Amino acid sequence: MNNTPHIAIIMDGNGRWAKNKQKQRTFGHQKGAQNVRFVLKHCRKIGIKYLTLYAFSTENWTRPKLEVEFLLKLLEKYLKQELNLYIQNNIKFDTIGDISIFPKKLQNLIKTTKEKTYHCDGMTQVLALNYGAKDEIIRAIKKLKDKQNINEKIFAKFLDTKDLPDIDMLIRTGGEHRVSNFLLWQISYAEIFFSDTMWPDFTTSELDDMITKFKEKHRRYGGD
Numbered sequence: 001m002n003n004t005p006h007i008a009i010i011m012d013g014n015g016r017w018a019k020n021k022q023k024q025r026t027f028g029h030q031k032g033a034q035n036v037r038f039v040l041k042h043c044r045k046i047g048i049k050y051l052t053l054y055a056f057s058t059e060n061w062t063r064p065k066l067e068v069e070f071l072l073k074l075l076e077k078y079l080k081q082e083l084n085l086y087i088q089n090n091i092k093f094d095t096i097g098d099i100s101i102f103p104k105k106l107q108n109l110i111k112t113t114k115e116k117t118y119h120c121d122g123m124t125q126v127l128a129l130n131y132g133a134k135d136e137i138i139r140a141i142k143k144l145k146d147k148q149n150i151n152e153k154i155f156a157k158f159l160d161t162k163d164l165p166d167i168d169m170l171i172r173t174g175g176e177h178r179v180s181n182f183l184l185w186q187i188s189y190a191e192i193f194f195s196d197t198m199w200p201d202f203t204t205s206e207l208d209d210m211i212t213k214f215k216e217k218h219r220r221y222g223g224d
Helices: 013-018 025-046 058-062 065-088 104-117 133-144 152-156 202-215
Strands: 007-012 052-059 090-098 122-129 169-172 191-194
Touching: 007 122, 013 052, 025 052, 025 122, 025 191, 052 065, 058 104, 058 122, 065 090, 065 152, 065 169, 104 133, 122 133, 133 169, 169 202, 191 202
Parallel strands: 007 052, 007 169, 052 122, 090 122, 169 191
Antiparallel strands: none
């Protein structure tokens, strides 16, 4: 049994959480970003080696312009604030997705954060930024040179996650029961957990309960 699963989280519910409190959606995104810190620190504490978070999807560009701009500014603020946390806790920062469409300033900040945490080997936090699984697969296909001898192992080397293990646990908060174009290849045998809790209210205790249930499962991978 894998005692340190690769956990991926679809952090859903920020906007609805804010609406329920009669606040602007941006308030929910701010609270959601704060909760990322709590969950990240907890995962580091309990020995999780990989945590991948769906932070900005390829579909998020269709949201109102002001909300998109706020999300990009929030990401910039988050990275500036968390750099010391990464280094102090030996956490490597990485991304998946096509960030080339982001403003140059943000691209450079992402690159710098990666460089400054590259030596960290206690844990890896991955943010999925301008990420969509269908887009990832199409980009991987375009990179293939010899399409005649392709197999699963070779194809996986062209995905954004080529240096990461596949997902063991997929968690979605916010009450929805779908995977929303997230890591479709990598979650082939993941255990999936859905929570009715909106992301800003998602607690480390609820995460611990899910990890306990995960460890109790016998993962057969279709073999029996």
